[in-house]
Amino acid sequence: MIEVRGISKHYGDLKAVDNLSITIEKGHIFGLLGPNGAGKSTTISMMCGLISPDQGAVQLNGEQPTDKATKHKIGLIPQSIALYEELTALDNLSFFADLYGLSSSLKAERMEWSLKFVGLQDRAKDTVSEYSGGMKRRLNLAASLLHDPEYIFMDEPTAGVDPQSRNKLFESVFELKDLGKTIIYTTHYMEEAEKLCDRVGIVDNGRLLALGTVDELIEQHGGHSSVNISSEQGEESFMTANPVNDLMARLRDLNTVENLSLQRPNLETVFLNLTGKQLRD
Amino acid sequence: MMKAVIALMKKDLKLLFKDKMAVFFTFVFPLLFAFFFGSIFSSGGGSQGLKIAVADLDNTEKSQAFVKQLNEANEFVVTETDEANAKELVRTGKRVAFIILPEGFGENYGGIFSGEAPEILVGIDPARKAEAGYLEGSLMKLGIKRFELAFSDANEMIKQLDFSIDDIQQSDEMPAEWKSLLGDYLPKFKELTELELAKQPGGASSTGLSFGADGDNPMMPLKITKEEVMVQKTGPRNAFSITIPQGVIWAIMGCVIGFAISLVREKTLGTLDRLAIAPISRTQILAGKALGCFAAQAMVVTLLFTIAYFVLDVRFDFIKLLLAVLAAGICFVGIMMFFASITKTEQSVAGMTNAFLILMGMIGGAMIPLFAMPGWMQSISHISPVKWAILAFEGAIWRDFSYIEMMTPLAILTAIGVVTFFIGTRMLKLKQA
Numbered sequence: 084m085i086e087v088r089g090i091s092k093h094y095g096d097l098k099a100v101d102n103l104s105i106t107i108e109k110g111h112i113f114g115l116l117g118p119n120g121a122g123k124s125t126t127i128s129m130m131c132g133l134i135s136p137d138q139g140a141v142q143l144n145g146e147q148p149t150d151k152a153t154k155h156k157i158g159l160i161p162q163s164i165a166l167y168e169e170l171t172a173l174d175n176l177s178f179f180a181d182l183y184g185l186s187s188s189l190k191a192e193r194m195e196w197s198l199k200f201v202g203l204q205d206r207a208k209d210t211v212s213e214y215s216g217g218m219k220r221r222l223n224l225a226a227s228l229l230h231d232p233e234y235i236f237m238d239e240p241t242a243g244v245d246p247q248s249r250n251k252l253f254e255s256v257f258e259l260k261d262l263g264k265t266i267i268y269t270t271h272y273m274e275e276a277e278k279l280c281d282r283v284g285i286v287d288n289g290r291l292l293a294l295g296t297v298d299e300l301i302e303q304h305g306g307h308s309s310v311n312i313s314s315e316q317g318e319e320s321f322m323t324a325n326p327v328n329d330l331m332a333r334l335r336d337l338n339t340v341e342n343l344s345l346q347r348p349n350l351e352t353v354f355l356n357l358t359g360k361q362l363r364d
Numbered sequence: 365m366m367k368a369v370i371a372l373m374k375k376d377l378k379l380l381f382k383d384k385m386a387v388f389f390t391f392v393f394p395l396l397f398a399f400f401f402g403s404i405f406s407s408g409g410g411s412q413g414l415k416i417a418v419a420d421l422d423n424t425e426k427s428q429a430f431v432k433q434l435n436e437a438n439e440f441v442v443t444e445t446d447e448a449n450a451k452e453l454v455r456t457g458k459r460v461a462f463i464i465l466p467e468g469f470g471e472n473y474g475g476i477f478s479g480e481a482p483e484i485l486v487g488i489d490p491a492r493k494a495e496a497g498y499l500e501g502s503l504m505k506l507g508i509k510r511f512e513l514a515f516s517d518a519n520e521m522i523k524q525l526d527f528s529i530d531d532i533q534q535s536d537e538m539p540a541e542w543k544s545l546l547g548d549y550l551p552k553f554k555e556l557t558e559l560e561l562a563k564q565p566g567g568a569s570s571t572g573l574s575f576g577a578d579g580d581n582p583m584m585p586l587k588i589t590k591e592e593v594m595v596q597k598t599g600p601r602n603a604f605s606i607t608i609p610q611g612v613i614w615a616i617m618g619c620v621i622g623f624a625i626s627l628v629r630e631k632t633l634g635t636l637d638r639l640a641i642a643p644i645s646r647t648q649i650l651a652g653k654a655l656g657c658f659a660a661q662a663m664v665v666t667l668l669f670t671i672a673y674f675v676l677d678v679r680f681d682f683i684k685l686l687l688a689v690l691a692a693g694i695c696f697v698g699i700m701m702f703f704a705s706i707t708k709t710e711q712s713v714a715g716m717t718n719a720f721l722i723l724m725g726m727i728g729g730a731m732i733p734l735f736a737m738p739g740w741m742q743s744i745s746h747i748s749p750v751k752w753a754i755l756a757f758e759g760a761i762w763r764d765f766s767y768i769e770m771m772t773p774l775a776i777l778t779a780i781g782v783v784t785f786f787i788g789t790r791m792l793k794l795k796q797a
Contacts, residue, residue, distance in 0.1 A: 161634040161637050167375070167633075167635065170378065182368050182638075182644060
């Protein structure tokens with residue numbers, strides 16, 4: 084379990100993260116959703132021990148993330164392609180494995196597993212500079228899994244990735260969940276959060292605005308569904324908290340319906356309702 | 365966790381060798397620099413001929429002809445002077461050897477069948493065995509020319525025979541049997557030569573006569589008396605002794621720039637985050653970087669000094685050189701760390717480090733040798749770590765520094781390294797926090 088209690092981080096006058104608290108259950112995929120500059124990366128950096136919070140504390144199963152023993156349990160997939168492009172995939176993985184002090188046999192085993200996991204075993208001897216953007220992203224993930232971490236922090240892992248590689252990455256995230264890993268996933272794509280995450284925290288300007296499952300968030304902050312009906316009586320629109328019941332009731336009064344649309348609230352609407360602005364502004 | 369530090373070092377060296385441009389500027393350019401400028405400064409030595417001083421004490425037609433032969437020979441670059449100055453030039457290392465033509469040289473040089481081989485006195489530093497052998501061989505070659513001259517010109521031969529017959533008749537020291545034998549033989553030989561000469565159309569000078577040209581002739585071309593000269597060890601052995609330390613500095617500067625850029629690149633790429641998240645301390649990460657930079661410096665310095673020793677005839681005190689390499693390594697690793705800590709992008713670190721090191725190199729003797737600088741520039745050079753590094757290297761190579769004298773540059777280099785390393789690592793850690 085990850086416990087984040089009232090963490091804050093300032094950079095000069097800028098308050099990057101402001102008194103943020105969350106709890107993440109073991110084996111969950113937790114999403115931090117927010118626009119660029121919301122404080123997601125700073126939060127994840129404090130959670131994995133990369134930077135220290137000015138206030139508050141982070142504990143991974145009761146331990147500090149900066150403890151040497153805890154570091155063995157943390158895997159970070161940085162937002163950038165944090166690889167040495169002049170070296171081969173094998174050289175990169177070998178180097179990162181050495182940092183974790185893996186024995187020769189375990190190192191070879193984990194390198195093979197990681198490459199297979201991201202589907203790059205056939206390109207292992209190629210230099211990274213020859214890889215496509217999607218392949219680099221996948222290797223970026225493989226390099227973080229070498230030491231079999233318990234907590235995996237993914238900072239916008241799909242940035243600049245083609246749809247095919249994105250789907251492959253989603254599959255990898257679910258496989259990791261199946262392996263019992265706890266995953267913290269930051270994104271500014273609400274579709275990703277809706278598809279992947281068990282629970283989502285919505286952040287903006289360094290503050291946690293809402294926290295819960297996708298359904299809970301929509302229920303609490305999404306507002307009403309929008310219904311639009313075209314019939315022999317003309318066009319009509321209405322907002323409803325219970326679209327199925329209300330729509331069925333309205334349809335009973337109409338003989339023919341030419342067009343019908345139902346717009347349910349989503350995380351985008353949740354964000355709009357919470358901040359008054361679009362997620363991708 | 366030394367394994368992680370070694371892994372960091374190995375990775376950085378691997379990256380260095382993957383970058384062809386970095387390899388060129390770290391390993392090849394310094395060597396080219398040292399070789400190119402060393403060759404320019406070496407003009408007059410090596411392939412252009414041995415620099416020798418010649419004193420003609422005989423001052424006869426024959427001795428002057430011999431000096432002329434020396435001047436015309438490709439093997440020598442001759443300075444004609446008096447005996448005392450010739451010896452001084454060799455003692456101070458300004459000339460490789462001196463040659464003294466003593467009084468009576470011309471008389472013996474002309475006498476083929478009588479008297480003694482013409483004697484010359486040659487002085488050379490006993491340490492320069494290769495040059496000594498080359499000099500002796502070249503002088504013998506010139507000495508043989510006096511036989512060629514005598515035996516290839518019939519008129520010269522007849523003159524030599526007349527001179528020798530008179531000399532033998534007047535000699536009181538020659539045994540009677542020899543006097544009788546030569547008194548009988550030489551006139552007949554002269555008669556034969558005159559007959560041969562008469563047969564030549566127009567009395568051509570060349571007779572084609574040959575006398576034991578295959579080396580059976582027991583007569584020596586020259587009698588060389590050698591004198592060992594103790595050369596003052598106050599100057600560089602050769603120009604490469606000056607340009608190799610300069611080349612080494614360029615190599616070290618290449619390493620510093622390369623590693624400073626690589627450290628900043630770790631920040632911009634995000635690989636530094638990967639390192640920071642690993643179960644190693646920030647000190648270990650920075651130690652790995654520092655060790656990589658130091659190892660690269662050590663490799664290139666070893667390569668350059670190995671080539672300098674075996675190819676360019678540069679000699680040095682190994683222990684003092686090792687101390688100089690260590691101190692310079694500490695100094696420039698610290699400087700690398702400092703510049704990597706104060707810059708944010710690869711462009712800014714490259715620009716700033718280049719500007720600083722080139723300026724320090726210019727005033728520190730990496731371009732113009734320290735001893736060739738004007739006084740005011742030598743004073744300014746004190747602020748340059750390059751100056752102290754070159755001084756330490758030169759102290760081990762040709763300045764013949766004692767260990768006490770070595771202490772000054774070594775202490776300054778180490779102090780600069782420790783201070784800049786401390787500031788650099790502190791700033792990097794603070795920025796990461």
